[in-house]
Amino acid sequence: MGQHILLYTDDLGIGGVAQFNHSLLCHFASLGYWLTHVCAKLNSPLIQRERELGIAHVELASHVGQDRLRTLKDIQSPQTIFSQTQPDLIVFSDGWPFSNFAAKQAAIALGIPYIIILGFIEGSCINLSYGDGVPYPEIATYQYSRAKAVVAVAQENLNLLHQLFKLPPTLGQVIYYGRPAEYFTAPDSSVRQRLRQELSIPTDAVVCFTAARMEPLKGYQYQIAAIRELQQTQTWSKLYFVWAGSGSECLYNNEQELKDAVAQLGASDRVLFLGQRWDIPDWLDASDIFILPSIAEGMPLSIMEAMAKGLPAIASAVSGVPEELGETGKLLANPNRDPRATIRELAATIETWANSDTVRQSAGQACRERAERLFRQERMLAQYGEVIEGVLSSKLTGSNGIEVFDSARIQELERRLDYGFRVWEAWDAYRQGNYPEMAHNLRKSWQRTPFLRTQTFANWVQSFRQFADSRGEQFNARTLSQLPEWNQLLDTL
Incomplete structure (x- = not known):
């Protein structure tokens, strides 16, 4: 095809947005597009695979978790990148509404068409200000209006985007994330046995698994509070918590704080910290319950991965999570409104599911069936293919017809x-x-x-x-x- 797509992200490179970016890049590489990936982290297995596919990479000086101001202020770096690479289309993969802010302005200045994929939004972002006379929310509205397409990962996110930034109702669409076939395979009992042996977890133990960055946003603090309650029950003797994730790349890293809290509970033998892992499908095979009591989310890949594997999922009712779980699993009270209720419901659900294989397996089957219907990667890639190919086949210069300012x-x-x-x-x-x-x-x-x-x-x-x-x-x-x-x-x- 010969057309050049540049995917630009200031994401941390270790979470859901990174996994999504990788899926998108690999798909379009298979279709014959010329691809460049501009990102901050270039030493992950995902990047290695992309290089094998011939995808070019450009490294940013930092990511949004390290230096948010650079993503807002440094226009020279993206201008240089865009001038050197000369893309036909830029795909901005955003972790929040002001991700890649200066880079979008560089694209506008150079007249390069772009689309925006928004992975996360929360209400307080509209108050962003640095006292420098720059109206960031208003300029973000302008940048959204200049995009050839805007995609949100959940309807709730798109609704909030329209509400906060006063975008025209015709601008934007929803495309749910999807996961590859490896997450939909039947659990492998040999993998389950091997991983449990490695960590000395009994075969009959109930493993509660979480895959998320170690930062307050992900709600580990509510799990610790629930563990404190569960320690007073007979169920505690069969429970293990396995946490895969790191705080090293996060702006608000609380990994050590969490380890200290677990030690103070005397639960270090039952709460196991794996660090950053790339073998999540295997750990889902080794687990029984998935937990993510986040304060805020977009549409977490980790939840749909657990659902696809047939694990019953417990997650807080924030952002796009209710759309994701639907009537399956367990939606906890929103911790932003009633954190005590979140903790109480989390502890009660773990206790109920740990004590009944039938209830737990029934919830897991419902989660799997919903994932099969909604979260297959083939569906996601087909929808993004329609968006990107539609933009590339149209006239790429000039306005998209949406004007919000004179x-x-x-x-x-x-x-x-x-x-x-x-x-x-x-x-x-x-x-x-x-x-x-x-x-x-x-x-x-x-x-x-x-x-x-x-x-x-x-x-x-x-x-x-x-x-x-x-x-x-x-x-x-x-x-x-x-x-x-x-x-x-x-x-x-």
Whole structure:
């Protein structure tokens, strides 16, 4: 086919979005497309497989979990990537509504068509602000309106996207994730026996499995609270909890905190930390119950993987999870509204399912049947094929026909955005000791400032401090004020 698709993501590279990206890339490689994967993590088994298929890779300096400001402010890096690779279409695979924010603006500036796939959204994102005069939510609305297609992974997510960003009702569609055939195979008893032996888990124990990053968002803290309650029951003697995941790449890593909490409960022999794993199908074969009491989600792959394997799933009623589980498994109370109810229901469900093979297996069968109907990867890839091939076969230049702002407002938004980009580039130059480049970028930002003269100088200092704080770095305004380049700049403005 010869057409070049570039998939751009600032995802961590270890969770559901990474798995989805991999499935999409491998599928389009099989169809003969020329593919480039722009991502932050290049040492996973997924990337190795993509290289074997001839997919080109470009590494980002960081991902959204490490440096959110870079994804918002660094427009030069994506502009360079897009100019060098010359894609026919960019697919932005987003972990939240402001993922790849600067990269989208680079695509707009270069006139490259793009689509947006949104994997997660929550209500508080609409309040994003850094005090730099940049209206991030409004600009995100503009970026969505310029996309050739917008895809959400759950109807609830699409509804919230429309509500928060005031998008036209005709913009956007829902495509559920899907998982490959290996998750739908019958459980392998030999794998179950081998993995249990490796961790000294009894054959007749009930294993509660979780595959998720070690961060507060995933709700491990509710499992620990439920474990505390279960320790007071006779059921505790047969329970093991196996957790696959790491916090090392997360912005809010609580892995060590969780290990300490488990140790304080005296449950280190019953709660086993596997770290980051790539053999999740095997661990699903070795388990009996799947648990994910998250605070927020999009449409978790881990839940549908467990469902496909015939495991009964327990998950909190947040975001797209109710659409995923439907009437199967157990939906817990939303922990954002009633965390005590979440813990109480979690402990009670584990106890009930652990004590009845019949109830547990019946719930697992219902989960599997729903996964068969809704979460096959072939269906997902066919739907994305229609979207992407439809965009590529149409006229790719110009507007998609959806206008949300008039030209005057667009110009004002771009002016404010350019100011924010320039101030960030000035700070990035400052922290690297390149003070002439810092002064050059501040002078450029001066031409686009939305503030008065004194306010602009104050905002530069305030922004430098915020940028440093976001990285856990020190910033001394006095040191800045003593630089010759800083003083020369102020004297000439």
